[in-house]
Amino acid sequence: MKSYNENKVVIEAGTKELHYWRDIWSFRELFFFLTWRDIKVRYKQAVLGAFWAVLQPLLTMIIFTVIFSRVAKLETEGAAPYAIMVYCALLPWRLFSDALASSSESLLVNRNMISKIYFPRIIIPLSAIMTKLVEFFISFAVLIALMVYYKFLPSQNIIFLPLFLILCLIISSAVGLGISAMNVQFRDFKYIVPFAIQMGLYISPVGFKSSIVPEKWRFLYSLNPMVGVIDGFRWCILGGTGNFYVPGLVISISMTIITFMISYKIFRSTEKTFADKI
Amino acid sequence: MHDNIALKIENISKKYVISHASGKASYRTLREFVKELAFFWKIKKDKKEDFLALNDINLEINKGDRVAIIGRNGAGKSTLLKLLSRITEPTRGKIAISGRVASLLEVGTGFHPELTGKENIYLNGAVLGMTKKEIESKFDEIVNFSGVEKFLDTPLKRYSSGMQTRLGFAIAANLESEILIVDEVLAVGDIEFQKKCLGKMDEISKTKGRTILFVSHNILAVQNLCNKGIVLDKGEVIYSGNVEDAVKYYTDLNSNGNFNLITKDKNLDFVDFICPTALHSKSNWDFQFKINSQKHYQDCYINFVISNANNLKIIHYSGQKDKFRDIKQGLNTLTFSVGDVHLNDSKLSLTLQILDKNLNEIFHADNFSLPSVLDLEKYTNHLAVCDNKISLQLDYS
Numbered sequence: 211m212k213s214y215n216e217n218k219v220v221i222e223a224g225t226k227e228l229h230y231w232r233d234i235w236s237f238r239e240l241f242f243f244l245t246w247r248d249i250k251v252r253y254k255q256a257v258l259g260a261f262w263a264v265l266q267p268l269l270t271m272i273i274f275t276v277i278f279s280r281v282a283k284l285e286t287e288g289a290a291p292y293a294i295m296v297y298c299a300l301l302p303w304r305l306f307s308d309a310l311a312s313s314s315e316s317l318l319v320n321r322n323m324i325s326k327i328y329f330p331r332i333i334i335p336l337s338a339i340m341t342k343l344v345e346f347f348i349s350f351a352v353l354i355a356l357m358v359y360y361k362f363l364p365s366q367n368i369i370f371l372p373l374f375l376i377l378c379l380i381i382s383s384a385v386g387l388g389i390s391a392m393n394v395q396f397r398d399f400k401y402i403v404p405f406a407i408q409m410g411l412y413i414s415p416v417g418f419k420s421s422i423v424p425e426k427w428r429f430l431y432s433l434n435p436m437v438g439v440i441d442g443f444r445w446c447i448l449g450g451t452g453n454f455y456v457p458g459l460v461i462s463i464s465m466t467i468i469t470f471m472i473s474y475k476i477f478r479s480t481e482k483t484f485a486d487k488i
Numbered sequence: 489m490h491d492n493i494a495l496k497i498e499n500i501s502k503k504y505v506i507s508h509a510s511g512k513a514s515y516r517t518l519r520e521f522v523k524e525l526a527f528f529w530k531i532k533k534d535k536k537e538d539f540l541a542l543n544d545i546n547l548e549i550n551k552g553d554r555v556a557i558i559g560r561n562g563a564g565k566s567t568l569l570k571l572l573s574r575i576t577e578p579t580r581g582k583i584a585i586s587g588r589v590a591s592l593l594e595v596g597t598g599f600h601p602e603l604t605g606k607e608n609i610y611l612n613g614a615v616l617g618m619t620k621k622e623i624e625s626k627f628d629e630i631v632n633f634s635g636v637e638k639f640l641d642t643p644l645k646r647y648s649s650g651m652q653t654r655l656g657f658a659i660a661a662n663l664e665s666e667i668l669i670v671d672e673v674l675a676v677g678d679i680e681f682q683k684k685c686l687g688k689m690d691e692i693s694k695t696k697g698r699t700i701l702f703v704s705h706n707i708l709a710v711q712n713l714c715n716k717g718i719v720l721d722k723g724e725v726i727y728s729g730n731v732e733d734a735v736k737y738y739t740d741l742n743s744n745g746n747f748n749l750i751t752k753d754k755n756l757d758f759v760d761f762i763c764p765t766a767l768h769s770k771s772n773w774d775f776q777f778k779i780n781s782q783k784h785y786q787d788c789y790i791n792f793v794i795s796n797a798n799n800l801k802i803i804h805y806s807g808q809k810d811k812f813r814d815i816k817q818g819l820n821t822l823t824f825s826v827g828d829v830h831l832n833d834s835k836l837s838l839t840l841q842i843l844d845k846n847l848n849e850i851f852h853a854d855n856f857s858l859p860s861v862l863d864l865e866k867y868t869n870h871l872a873v874c875d876n877k878i879s880l881q882l883d884y885s
Contacts, residue, residue: 218584218585218586218587219574219584219585219586219589220582220583220584220585221571221574221577221578221582221583221584221585222578222581222582222583236617237617239614239619239620240614240615240617243610243611243614243615244614247600247603247607247611250602250603250607251600251602251603254602322594322597322598323597323598323615324575325575326575326593326594326597327573327575327591327593327594327597327598327615327616328573328574328575328591329615329617395516396516396517396518396521397516397517398517398518398519399518402518482576482577483576483577485570485575485576486504486576
């Protein structure tokens with residue numbers, strides 16, 4: 211077609227749509243509405259939802275502190291209490307794992323919409339990830355309370371925290387998009403996800419600081435993109451130089467970009483058959 | 489694309505692969521996939537069968553046309569609508585659409601039971617592609633049309649299903665789009681509301697010049713609303729033209745008078761079977777059989793059964809209850825009148841049996857094919873019509 215006006219659409223077998231991003235833009239409000247819907251429904255019984263968001267990280271923090279600090283006698287970072295060091299890592303880790311869990315099943319949960327109406331499907335897993343920001347901010351409020359309790363003053367690096375939060379969201383999307391698409395293709399894929407998240411918790415530096423990893427392995431260790439994010443969070447809140455391993459961050463970011471590209475490719479190539487398979 | 493054409497469909501086919509090994513499921517499991525990878529040399533290829541839901545469809549629809557798409561179940565109507573609304577991708581071919589498409593394959597897609605009516609209006613509006621501003625400007629109109637003013641702040645789960653349908657349709661009807669695609673969504677909801685919806689669709693197309701594609705089994709609604717008709721059968725367009733001819737073509741397709749003669753006394757000759765061209769639920773049906781006899785049979789039992797696709801008798805006239813009837817020499821016209829039938833089956837078949845006074849079967853024929861029943865009452869149970877609602881009149885000549 212020579213002139214391409216806003217309202218003309220050509221559907222052709224096997225061709226990628228050129229205007230995918232334009233479609234996403236025109237459905238941007240749906241993205242916000244879906245996020246708003248999920249948050250609203252989840253916090254309809256507000257007390258319980260918020261209480262859970264507070265309790266879960268606190269309990270994990272207590273267990274990790276007892277095991278890694280008291281039993282394994284690992285060192286903390288600088289002058290920070292061990293509990294706060296663990297909690298700083300739990301913030302991005304929980305955002306990542308919650309986002310992954312909810313985005314991976316998001317397409318199946320919304321199968322009714324997918325089989326009845328058109329919109330760029332990518333909106334669904336992305337909005338599922340955004341809803342987890344609410345829990346993140348609740349947990350963050352708990353961190354502030356903890357700092358007051360331990361009389362711990364955060365580092366001035368904290369102004370960079372939003373950047374690492376964004377990185378964490380991008381990693382979550384990178385992994386979540388691919389898994390959500392795989393979940394539609396293979397209906398038993400969902401059994402792998404909780405197991406992988408569990409494994410991830412132990413291989414990521416959540417209960418301990420990443421500087422205890424021997425220097426020669428540190429490069430390899432950073433291939434896990436969450437290492438860069440967790441180190442970044444600690445650097446922002448606790449300060450100190452020990453946390454900041456620049457090559458690690460570079461690897462984290464490159465790994466994120468690569469994962470995102472693969473994931474996006476998987477998603478886009480399977481997206482058009484979602485309605486037939488779901 | 490010519491300026492006057494809203495929709496152009498060229499050589500569209502949609503193929504589904506039916507795998508016999510995995511049964512009906514369209515998705516696979518990772519377990520199977522890994523097994524196939526690991527033992528790829530051992531595994532026999534699944535018997536896979538291609539099913540062409542749509543086979544090389546070509547259509548052009550002009551702007552402002554109100555097009556009915558009719559056809560039997562499985563003819564490809566819904567697949568066509570899904571392709572047009574971009575829910576799924578065609579296997580071959582090209583569709584060019586000029587204008588914004590609003591598709592209503594279901595009323596109230598994305599509704600959430602925990603949210604209030606008001607919240608759901610915004611949510612569903614966004615799902616249909618409306619902006620918040622658009623919804624706000626149409627809000628009063630939507631609420632008025634749906635008649636749920638009092639319940640705007642009530643969670644949707646407390647709404648009756650009729651109210652939910654009304655709300656869903658009201659939102660969709662207020663969407664500003666050049667092309668409106670409506671699947672059989674009006675089957676739910678009472679007659680009053682169905683009329684209101686059809687009226688609204690009529691208004692939309694006539695005053696605003698919108699193009700409407702309408703799938704329905706409700707022939708009356710189709711005739712009232714549409715000016716063009718397309719008949720689909722087995723994935724192919726078998727008729728395309730004005731709506732009256734399309735409806736006629738479709739009803740003829742369904743009643744070709746085939747039946748299965750099981751027993752027949754040599755003295756009897758089956759002459760004709762006449763049934764209504766369209767069977768509407770909740771109305772009266774007359775079925776007429778003409779049988780020529782060489783002989784007078786006194787005191788016959790006449791059984792007449794309408795059964796559904798599962799061979800369940802749903803309407804039964806039994807001669808034993810009634811007084812015995814005579815089959816006289818000459819032409820016998822048996823007219824069965826069935827009144828006020830409530831049905832949720834669309835495929836029916838007829839059986840006629842005549843026994844003489846010694847209970848010997850002198851005539852037995854079944855499988856008279858009937859047109860599909862329209863206006864089904866989706867949510868009622870089978871309600872068999874008892875004998876007093878069915879009567880037999882015998883005329884001789």
